[in-house]
Amino acid sequence: MKTTPDNSGDVRLSGISKTYGSFTAVHPLDLTVPQGSFFALLGASGCGKTTTLRMIAGLEEPSSGTVRLGEEDVTHLPPYKRPVNTVFQSYALFPHLDIFENVAFGLRRRGVKSVKKQVEEMLDLVQLGEQARKKPHQLSGGQQQRVAVARALINHPKVLLLDEPLGALDLKLRRQMQLELKRIQTEVGITFVHVTHDQEEAMTMADTVAVMNGGRVEQLGSPADLYENPRTTFVANFLGTSNLIRAEVDTRSGDDLVLTAGGGKLVLSEARCSAPTTAGGTVLVGIRPEKISLTHADDAGSVPAGRNRITGTIADASFIGVSTQYVIDSPVCEELSVYVQNVERDGRLVPGAEVVLHWSPAHTFGLDAAQDID
Numbered sequence: 395m396k397t398t399p400d401n402s403g404d405v406r407l408s409g410i411s412k413t414y415g416s417f418t419a420v421h422p423l424d425l426t427v428p429q430g431s432f433f434a435l436l437g438a439s440g441c442g443k444t445t446t447l448r449m450i451a452g453l454e455e456p457s458s459g460t461v462r463l464g465e466e467d468v469t470h471l472p473p474y475k476r477p478v479n480t481v482f483q484s485y486a487l488f489p490h491l492d493i494f495e496n497v498a499f500g501l502r503r504r505g506v507k508s509v510k511k512q513v514e515e516m517l518d519l520v521q522l523g524e525q526a527r528k529k530p531h532q533l534s535g536g537q538q539q540r541v542a543v544a545r546a547l548i549n550h551p552k553v554l555l556l557d558e559p560l561g562a563l564d565l566k567l568r569r570q571m572q573l574e575l576k577r578i579q580t581e582v583g584i585t586f587v588h589v590t591h592d593q594e595e596a597m598t599m600a601d602t603v604a605v606m607n608g609g610r611v612e613q614l615g616s617p618a619d620l621y622e623n624p625r626t627t628f629v630a631n632f633l634g635t636s637n638l639i640r641a642e643v644d645t646r647s648g649d650d651l652v653l654t655a656g657g658g659k660l661v662l663s664e665a666r667c668s669a670p671t672t673a674g675g676t677v678l679v680g681i682r683p684e685k686i687s688l689t690h691a692d693d694a695g696s697v698p699a700g701r702n703r704i705t706g707t708i709a710d711a712s713f714i715g716v717s718t719q720y721v722i723d724s725p726v727c728e729e730l731s732v733y734v735q736n737v738e739r740d741g742r743l744v745p746g747a748e749v750v751l752h753w754s755p756a757h758t759f760g761l762d763a764a765q766d767i768d
């Protein structure tokens with residue numbers, strides 16, 4: 395027998411936008427979140443991510459476009475008629491009810507008589523089985539947030555929406571809860587749409603990340619793809635530190651572009667360049683700090699052939715345990731960042747030292763130079 399795939403947890407946004415008077419918070423947006431995926435809306439404060447989430451929840455009416463959950467057009471349905479639930483940063487637990495009753499609340503409201511088994515299963519899922527009879531104020535912030543997740547999942551929504559759910563936690567607890575939420579999502583297998591301004595959080599948890607900027611999705615992809623192949627300077631800088639070197643297109647060599655910067659030659663795969671590449675044109679050549687190797691100038695002869703290489707002077711070195719972060723001044727580009735794992739550190743690499751920076755052309759991406767670098 396042929397089975398049709400379950401797509402009841404797909405979220406499909408078609409041309410949805412939101413305007414407040416003359417201000418556009420979200421420009422017309424098309425986005426599909428597949429059933430069962432962990433999807434993150436990532437961006438700086440005010441970029442429109444919460445508004446987008448609230449339009450999926452039904453808490454905000456779109457100014458245009460449609461919201462579909464599975465096959466159903468829910469654009470004009472009130473929140474309680476949509477198969478979604480939302481977890482907010484403020485856990486919004488009932489202080490006078492114990493943990494069991496907080497989680498049972500949604501079932502009791504629907505008139506479900508025997509709630510014990512379901513609530514216990516849900517508390518086990520969030521690893522709070524032992525805390526059932528405590529009141530919210532007797533739990534830590536992370537535990538309270540897990541109660542909020544259990545309470546939101548008890549009615550088996552098709553989609554769970556999470557609006558900066560870890561924002562009130564300290565950094566260590568945030569990191570633990572990121573892994574915990576990922577585990578819960580994998581276990582329940584429903585669609586999670588998570589809003590955050592923290593790029594590390596989005597990259598740790600999500601299968602797919604939509605980077606938002608100024609009410610638009612600037613780029614959509616897996617964390618690795620966004621990190622390795624950003625298409626704009628905004629995405630390159632938002633997802634970690636990026637060195638961007640202004641270079642002129644010289645010639646083509648097979649699938650590669652040969653560029654010049656500060657008298658030196660750089661090679662970039664044309665497939666990894668999202669900029670126009672006419673000879674004489676300018677491109678921003680991007681390279682992540684941890685992809686660059688540093689060799690003391692006295693050993694310049696040992697740098698393998700075929701690597702992109704530029705010379706510079708160490709301006710600053712900060713030891714941060716696992717690695718040392720260098721700032722390099724170079725005729726090619728001011729203040730290049732280079733991260734070197736300390737197991738590979740050469741004691742001669744101190745401020746003032748002359749160095750060769752080199753990296754594989756495979757790690758280089760190219761961006762349109764007409765954009766702002768910051």
Ligand code: ATP
Nearest residue numbers: 414417419437438439440441442443444445446591
């Ligand atoms: P944050 O992380 O700070 O919550 P965000 O990316 O989630 O930011 P939104 O809350 O979606 O941003 O807001 C997007 C823009 O829309 C902001 O400039 C905000 O000021 C504006 N905005 C949101 N709600 C309203 C409203 N009810 N009336 C007018 N403007 C609004």
